[in-house]
Amino acid sequence: MTSGFPDDYFKRPTVARLQDHLDGGTDNYRPDRDFARDLITVAPWLPASVRVNRTHRPRVLACLAREYGIDQVIDLGCGLPHADNRHLPDEVRRMVFVDADPGVEAHARMVLAERHGTVSLRADLEDMPALLAAGPLVQLDRGRPVGVLLHDVLPWIGDGTVPTVLAALRSWLPAGSVLSVTHATTDMDPESMTALTRLYGGAGIGFRPRSGQQIRDLLTSWVPLEAGELLTTASWRRPTHLHPRFDHSHAYAIFASPGDRTP
Structure with missing residues (x-):
């Protein structure tokens, strides 16, 4: 390992760089681009899904700041910084970007230094x-x-880790806090999701899309802040629902509160 990077870091695809390439970015390498072609072969909607998830983020930040009065935010599994990271709502005074990928953290330190209040x-x-x-x-x-x-994060961590993460967050968060989750789902195109899971697995990357009910079950201890059916990431806070044919998100968006933290 050199300078905090695993020896094979630039020789294999990583989730953050794959997402960057699928979103039209340039912070990626040949292994990412080659693997992305295989992914798109089985799921042609994948680049659109990545873009939908990325554009969901600024809408969530605006909602947190202007509807819930929240001015301090943690972005867990933030991924490579996008231009959107530089345009936070004025009301957000403190933003902490967190990722385990050393390449993400290096880019984040460079890009986010431009804005006061981000770390x-x-x-x-x-x-x-x-x-x-x-x-x-x-x-x-x-x-x-x-x-x-917690956007597009839970499908990439182990089944045994997800409950631990959610329980730790729920215990730690102050009253009135809000958790925003997006999660890839098998509900819309199960065949493609199965093929993606198999391809990722072959590259040593665990990918776990879940059904809407499974996602609800993960958050059973949390208090949903938006009643009714699960909304896709593309249709969240939209005046009208997209027809499934034009909704390429293949993911759900959830807002939840830690509630009173009683067992």
Whole structure:
């Protein structure tokens, strides 16, 4: 390992660089581009899905700031910084970008230095106690609500880790906080999702899309803030639902509160 990067880091695809390439970015390498072609072969809608998820983020930040009065936010599994990262709502005064990928953290430090109130942190969701004890999170005001983005993260971590992550967050978050989740789903194109899971697995990357009911079950201890049916990422807070033919998100968006933290 050199300078914090695994020896094979630039020789194999990574999720963050794949997402960057699928979104039209340039912070990626040949292994990412070659593998992305295979992914698109079985799921032609994948680039559109990545773009939908990325454009969902600024709408969520605006909602957190203007409807819930939240001005401090943690972006867990933030991925490579996009131009959108530089245009946060004025009301967001503190933003902590967290990712386990050393390449993401290096880019984040460079890009996010341009905006006052943003900070990056390299941390792994596999070790929630260490993450929650890190300086940038300790410096947040836990006497006030905190927003947490968990966008396109849960499908990439192990089944045994997801409950631990959610339970740790629920215990740590102050009253009035809001969790925003997006999660790839098998509900819309199960055949393609199965093929994607198989391809990712062959590359040593665990990918776990879930049904809407499975996603609800993960969040059973949380209080949903938007009643009714699960909304796709593309249709969340839209005046009308997209026809399934034109909804390429293949993911659900959920807003939830930690509630009173009773067992």
